Amino acid sequence: MVNGFFLGNELIALAAVDSGVKSAYAYPGTPSSEILLAFSKFAPERYAQWSLNEKIALELAAGEAISGSSTLCCMKMVGLNVAADPLFSVAYTGVDGAMVLVSADDPGPYSSQTEQDSRMYAVSAKMPVLDPCNPQDAYRLTMLGYQISEKYRLPVMVRPVMRVCHSRQNFEAGDVSKEPIHGQFSKNTPRWAATPKFRRILHEKLNKNLDLLAAEMAPKIPEKRYDMAVVASGYAYAMAKDVINEMNLPFDMIKVDMPFPLDKQFVIEAEMVYDRIVVLEETFPVIEHNFTIKTVGRLTGLVPSEGELTVDIIADILFKTAGMTRKTDKAEITTSETPVQLKPRLCAGCGHRPAFYAMKLAAPSGIFPGDIGCYTLGVNLDAVDTCICMGASVTFAEAMKRSNPDRPVICTIGDSTFFHTGVAGLTNAVVNSAPIVVAILDNETTAMTGFQPVPHKTGKLTIEQACQGAGVRHIAKVDPYNLKKGVEALKQALAYAHTDNSPAVVIFTKECVTKTRYKNKKIAEITDACTDCTICYEKFECPAIYRDKAKRMAKIDETACVGCMVCIQVCPQKAIGVKK
Amino acid sequence: MIQGVICGKGGQGVITLNAMIGTLAANMGIPAVSAETHGMAMRGGSVATYIKIGECLSAAVAEGSADFIISLTKDEALRNLNYIKKDGVIIVDTDEPFDISGVKIISLPASDMAEKEFGGRIYGGQVLLGILLGCFDGIDTEKALEILETAPKISIRAIEYGVRYAQTH
Numbered sequence: 015m016v017n018g019f020f021l022g023n024e025l026i027a028l029a030a031v032d033s034g035v036k037s038a039y040a041y042p043g044t045p046s047s048e049i050l051l052a053f054s055k056f057a058p059e060r061y062a063q064w065s066l067n068e069k070i071a072l073e074l075a076a077g078e079a080i081s082g083s084s085t086l087c088c089m090k091m092v093g094l095n096v097a098a099d100p101l102f103s104v105a106y107t108g109v110d111g112a113m114v115l116v117s118a119d120d121p122g123p124y125s126s127q128t129e130q131d132s133r134m135y136a137v138s139a140k141m142p143v144l145d146p147c148n149p150q151d152a153y154r155l156t157m158l159g160y161q162i163s164e165k166y167r168l169p170v171m172v173r174p175v176m177r178v179c180h181s182r183q184n185f186e187a188g189d190v191s192k193e194p195i196h197g198q199f200s201k202n203t204p205r206w207a208a209t210p211k212f213r214r215i216l217h218e219k220l221n222k223n224l225d226l227l228a229a230e231m232a233p234k235i236p237e238k239r240y241d242m243a244v245v246a247s248g249y250a251y252a253m254a255k256d257v258i259n260e261m262n263l264p265f266d267m268i269k270v271d272m273p274f275p276l277d278k279q280f281v282i283e284a285e286m287v288y289d290r291i292v293v294l295e296e297t298f299p300v301i302e303h304n305f306t307i308k309t310v311g312r313l314t315g316l317v318p319s320e321g322e323l324t325v326d327i328i329a330d331i332l333f334k335t336a337g338m339t340r341k342t343d344k345a346e347i348t349t350s351e352t353p354v355q356l357k358p359r360l361c362a363g364c365g366h367r368p369a370f371y372a373m374k375l376a377a378p379s380g381i382f383p384g385d386i387g388c389y390t391l392g393v394n395l396d397a398v399d400t401c402i403c404m405g406a407s408v409t410f411a412e413a414m415k416r417s418n419p420d421r422p423v424i425c426t427i428g429d430s431t432f433f434h435t436g437v438a439g440l441t442n443a444v445v446n447s448a449p450i451v452v453a454i455l456d457n458e459t460t461a462m463t464g465f466q467p468v469p470h471k472t473g474k475l476t477i478e479q480a481c482q483g484a485g486v487r488h489i490a491k492v493d494p495y496n497l498k499k500g501v502e503a504l505k506q507a508l509a510y511a512h513t514d515n516s517p518a519v520v521i522f523t524k525e526c527v528t529k530t531r532y533k534n535k536k537i538a539e540i541t542d543a544c545t546d547c548t549i550c551y552e553k554f555e556c557p558a559i560y561r562d563k564a565k566r567m568a569k570i571d572e573t574a575c576v577g578c579m580v581c582i583q584v585c586p587q588k589a590i591g592v593k594k
Numbered sequence: 595m596i597q598g599v600i601c602g603k604g605g606q607g608v609i610t611l612n613a614m615i616g617t618l619a620a621n622m623g624i625p626a627v628s629a630e631t632h633g634m635a636m637r638g639g640s641v642a643t644y645i646k647i648g649e650c651l652s653a654a655v656a657e658g659s660a661d662f663i664i665s666l667t668k669d670e671a672l673r674n675l676n677y678i679k680k681d682g683v684i685i686v687d688t689d690e691p692f693d694i695s696g697v698k699i700i701s702l703p704a705s706d707m708a709e710k711e712f713g714g715r716i717y718g719g720q721v722l723l724g725i726l727l728g729c730f731d732g733i734d735t736e737k738a739l740e741i742l743e744t745a746p747k748i749s750i751r752a753i754e755y756g757v758r759y760a761q762t763h
Binding site for chain 2: 017018019124147148149177180181182183184185249251252253255256257259260324325326329342343344345346347348349350351352353354356357358
């Protein structure tokens with residue numbers, strides 16, 4: 015491999031390959047999704063699996079690691095909530111081979127429901143956690159993670175934030191790839207099948223191991239130059255180090271590679287050496303909680319408790335603590351122009367859009383619980399009323415119906431999300447006689463996170479079979495491009511749910527529009543019959559239609575239109591046709 | 595150290611352009627770090643990447659410290675104005691006039707030019723990259739073009755076109 019410009023996620027994958035990982039398991043989620051893909055790219059002969067959800071991925075990675083193999087498991091932090099059950103248990107049993115769990119955090123948040131800190135899970139489960147500061151560091155710490163895991167026979171967490179996952183950095187890859195480590199399961203009931211009595215023993219052993227590891231990994235206190243120090247981990251360290259170097263600020267820098275377990279002796283010494291310590295980390299005060307009176311950070315209100323830490327926030331904090339004034343070379347710009355705000359929208363020709371539109375036509379007074387994926391953007395069409403977590407559309411539909419029995423309830427869930435956690439909720443709705451309609455928006459891929467594969471495209475099962483298996487007796491399949499049929503299918507499903515007191519399913523299947531290759535495509539055209547009623551570009555919100563201000567009518571963006579022709583069915587004036 | 599912001603709409607090739615600049619630096623033996631936004635933004639939202647070329651650990655560009663902004667739309671250039679420093683340069687792909695003062699602006703219809711010259715609007719980004727290479731004293735243009743020789747021929751031609759544009763305007 016040559017000197018290249020690599021994504022943090024790629025270097026995490028490369029480190030796993032170089033450490034001798036045999037199998038990798040993941041469920042996609044921004045910002046973690048590229049890791050498994052890169053693992054397969056670097057080592058196509060090794061095993062890689064997109065599991066149905068994060069709990070399954072973690073159990074598979076742990077199961078192989080308990081068998082003595084070396085494994086990798088990747089997810090985003092909200093996925094770790096799903097995987098929390100095995101996480102806590104495997105922290106006690108440890109592994110016989112090696113295992114690194116990568117849980118990617120999203121301070122901001124940019125594409126998540128929360129700003130939770132995976133390191134808090136590590137503390138709570140008592141699992142060592144490493145916090146890389148940039149892509150090169152992510153490679154180094156993932157390698158180190160495998161070394162710790164092999165030495166102490168413990169699973170190790172690596173927690174990169176989005177800015178590490180999605181940063182690129184120059185990196186010279188060497189020739190260090192280790193052969194994949196295969197193990198054999200050796201029975202050890204008190205460990206692998208520990209009853210509560212043995213769990214206490216495992217817990218005690220774990221605590222001793224953590225103390226040894228903390229001492230081995232104690233952060234280094236540098237030769238003292240200043241009376242103040244910054245103690246930091248992760249991307250906050252990288253930003254603080256850059257600011258201190260560029261602006262010559264009077265702080266010593268201490269990097270914490272492993273925020274948990276943190277060596278107690280290090281904390282005592284640091285507080286003896288320095289008059290003032292600033293702790294910078296994302297997003298919870300995990301390191302800071304170990305320090306006492308001489309220390310400032312999030313617990314003292316100096317560091318904001320929400321939102322991403324930016325270089326400007328860090329610079330302001332350091333200048334303020336140093337008692338200095340920050341000056342910038344900012345250009346003084348005058349302009350009369352203001353930028354138009356862009357909001358994310360479903361693509362032109364996306365099959366989800368007419369499905370949402372059909373729901374509103376079929377049930378104008380309906381309640382529409384939504385779910386996690388591209389189709390959360392159904393909020394733009396007023397067809398997503400709730401968005402909580404993976405799979406919660408179906409359970410919320412059951413709950414909403416119980417609380418609002420007089421209103422129709424139609425929930426939407428994508429194909430990947432349906433298999434992730436939707437099936438269990440649907441089974442519960444059947445067993446408990448919930449008269450709801452579940453609209454499965456099947457675009458045959460996991461689109462939002464980069465088109466990872468979905469279970470029903472393996473040819474081994476179908477969505478209908480899964481619904482039948484869950485006990486659903488009314489299942490309809492429609493092409494969302496046919497708006498009339500979509501509305502009819504939803505009305506029939508609502509009627510069935512009402513009379514049979516049971517959930518009905520409507521599957522809207524349309525290949526993701528970004529995957530469709532259009533040849534000699536026909537496009538739509540607005541005629542003079544247009545009255546500028548705004549429905550096609552505002553209510554239907556097609557990004558390929560905009561308002562021609564001069565002519566006061568709608569206009570087709572010919573490069574964006576993919577010719578789905580749903581707008582023809584939506585237009586109440588019959589003012590849209592196929593361009594000849 | 596050179597710091598910059600590259601921005602545009604999702605799908606316009608912002609991330610590709612950023613990777614090209616970083617790869618160029620890496621192959622010239624200069625360390626570089628950049629940061630991208632993915633996910634939701636991909637569906638037509640605003641996309642911005644930040645890049646620092648030189649000895650540094652993070653890609654975080656502070657307000658008022660960018661040496662350049664390359665923007666594939668006028669709106670995104672306006673949205674990121676707070677990053678540019680006094681003697682910085684803003685290179686924008688737009689066919690509209692740009693009412694702005696207090697900073698050096700190079701605005702041109704790069705995508706239209708690329709469509710005419712190279713048969714694709716997507717090469718507009720490479721034209722802008724060429725302009726950056728051509729107008730920056732800190733970059734060895736000759737050496738950069740030498741390194742880029744392995745890139746697709748049409749991309750090289752678009753970059754060279756940009757370099758010439760910068761030298762003649």
